[in-house]
Amino acid sequence: MRAVVHPGPAHGCVRAPSSKSVAHRALLAAALAEGETILENVTPSADVRATLAAVRAFGAVAEPLPGEALRVRGVPLPLAPRDAVDCGESGSTLRFLVPLLALTGAEVTLTGRGRLPQRPQEIYRALFSARGLPFETGPAGLRFRGPLTAGEYRLSGAVSSQFITGLLLALPLLDGDSVLRIEPPFESRPYVELTLDVLARFGVAAHWQDGLSLFIPGGQRYRPVPRFAVEGDHSQAAFFAALGALAGEVCCAGLRPASAQGDRVIFDLLARMGAPAAGGEGGAPLCCRRSPLRPGVFDLADCPDLGPILTVLCCFCGGVSRIEHAGRLRYKESDRIAAMQAELAKLGLAVRCEGDALIVPGIGEKACRAPAAPLCGWNDHRVVMALAVAAARADGPVTIEGADAVEKSYPRFFEDLQSVGVRVELLP
Ligand SMILES: O=C(O)C1=C[C@@H](OP(=O)(O)O)[C@@H](O)[C@H](O)C1
Ligand SMILES: C=C(OP(=O)(O)O)C(=O)O
Numbered sequence: 001m002r003a004v005v006h007p008g009p010a011h012g013c014v015r016a017p018s019s020k021s022v023a024h025r026a027l028l029a030a031a032l033a034e035g036e037t038i039l040e041n042v043t044p045s046a047d048v049r050a051t052l053a054a055v056r057a058f059g060a061v062a063e064p065l066p067g068e069a070l071r072v073r074g075v076p077l078p079l080a081p082r083d084a085v086d087c088g089e090s091g092s093t094l095r096f097l098v099p100l101l102a103l104t105g106a107e108v109t110l111t112g113r114g115r116l117p118q119r120p121q122e123i124y125r126a127l128f129s130a131r132g133l134p135f136e137t138g139p140a141g142l143r144f145r146g147p148l149t150a151g152e153y154r155l156s157g158a159v160s161s162q163f164i165t166g167l168l169l170a171l172p173l174l175d176g177d178s179v180l181r182i183e184p185p186f187e188s189r190p191y192v193e194l195t196l197d198v199l200a201r202f203g204v205a206a207h208w209q210d211g212l213s214l215f216i217p218g219g220q221r222y223r224p225v226p227r228f229a230v231e232g233d234h235s236q237a238a239f240f241a242a243l244g245a246l247a248g249e250v251c252c253a254g255l256r257p258a259s260a261q262g263d264r265v266i267f268d269l270l271a272r273m274g275a276p277a278a279g280g281e282g283g284a285p286l287c288c289r290r291s292p293l294r295p296g297v298f299d300l301a302d303c304p305d306l307g308p309i310l311t312v313l314c315c316f317c318g319g320v321s322r323i324e325h326a327g328r329l330r331y332k333e334s335d336r337i338a339a340m341q342a343e344l345a346k347l348g349l350a351v352r353c354e355g356d357a358l359i360v361p362g363i364g365e366k367a368c369r370a371p372a373a374p375l376c377g378w379n380d381h382r383v384v385m386a387l388a389v390a391a392a393r394a395d396g397p398v399t400i401e402g403a404d405a406v407e408k409s410y411p412r413f414f415e416d417l418q419s420v421g422v423r424v425e426l427l428p
Contacts, residue, residue, distance in 0.1 A: 003403035004425040005391035009248035012420035016232035029202040030072040031060030035224035043411035047090035057081040059399035080106035089114040089331040095162035099170035102146030111141035123163040150176030157186030165195040170222040173263030180214040190262025197260045231256040239264040244288035245275035247392040251285035308386035317362030327356035334378035370396030
């Protein structure tokens with residue numbers, strides 16, 4: 001599908017889809033809790049559907065209820081899936097499942113598509129090899145066998161926090177206690193805090209011994225939660241907050257003020273740029289309006305998913321910005337540094353790379369150039385959404401190929417964009 005986005009002002013209010021990160025964690029926790037959990041507000045994105053299929057494959061029952069809710073009846077320990085489990089393009093699904101399915105002691109195969117088979121899995125390979133357990137990646141997918149045992153796990157904090165979350169989900173179910181020792185630099189820490197938050201809501205404890213060591217008591221079981229409503233997604237709201245700051249006034253509803261999501265920092269970043277959000281009291285919508293944006297030095301270490309939209313915002317600042325710790329953007333659904341550099345260049349927006357930092361000279365209040373040729377979405381939802389926001393500030397319509405990549409996390413993205421007055425034509 002291609003999307004033709006027409007520039008113009010945006011005005012209105014968008015309800016954020018539910019947090020993909022919280023939904024993955026809550027689905028897995030509910031699927032491991034004996035008894036019934038009703039999960040409410042689960043946006044059926046492709047990634048969340050992959051996790052849903054996986055929990056069914058390990059023995060949980062999950063029935064859809066009206067209004068994007070699910071009734072989940074869990075199993076105390078995962079059962080060995082009969083067939084390979086398809087993780088789609090979801091890094092979270094795959095990395096969260098590995099330690100859980102290793103508990104079964106059976107040989108397990110996980111498959112994936114798009115860029116998933118190339119994304120780093122070395123951390124798990126090293127942990128499995130150190131324990132004499134098989135872990136192989138090949139054309140048929142990722143194959144491994146447990147059982148993982150309780151004890152001390154040492155792993156780098158610089159590749160992906162998803163390995164830490166995977167271990168945090170599984171180790172409490174072993175008989176003995178475990179400790180995770182994270183080697184610095186430790187990036188994406190808020191995602192680990194989010195995991196601890198969801199674990200606690202399902203009655204599972206783990207705590208920091210110091211800033212880099214997590215103690216995980218063994219012998220625990222997940223407890224069902226009668227009603228668990230998945231909160232709104234700050235990473236997705238970021239696209240609409242940015243749209244407001246660039247092209248009108250847009251409000252984002254459905255966000256939890258006390259959320260543990262690291263990407264809520266988008267509102268601090270916008271305030272630093274000179275577009276502070278109004279509202280937000282007691283969970284009311286947060287509204288950002290067009291303002292002249294100031295450049296600055298920004299850091300993606302703890303909020304990598306903001307990378308593409310932050311780069312777009314910097315392109316419209318009145319001066320040169322620097323975005324630090326962007327290196328891990330190379331290992332997502334696309335190489336997001338290469339993707340954003342290539343596509344923004346077509347809009348006349350130059351982005352330079354200096355090691356792991358991006359240098360972004362902004363054009364201020366001017367419009368960017370609408371190219372005659374289409375932009376490429378790089379099969380990456382966050383690249384497509386960020387380019388669509390940039391297009392609202394172009395000097396003519398901008399075509400984005402591969403726009404259906406938004407299915408991965410935000411199936412209603414283009415409808416929501418239209419609902420705030422941005423004209424979009426969706427073509428097959
Ligand atoms: O735990 C999670 O839900 C996620 C962690 C982050 O990955 P990294 O830890 O690899 O940065 C983030 O990029 C991803 O979209 C979701
Ligand atoms: C990187 C992402 O997700 P995942 O790692 O789960 O594929 C993302 O949503 O941007």
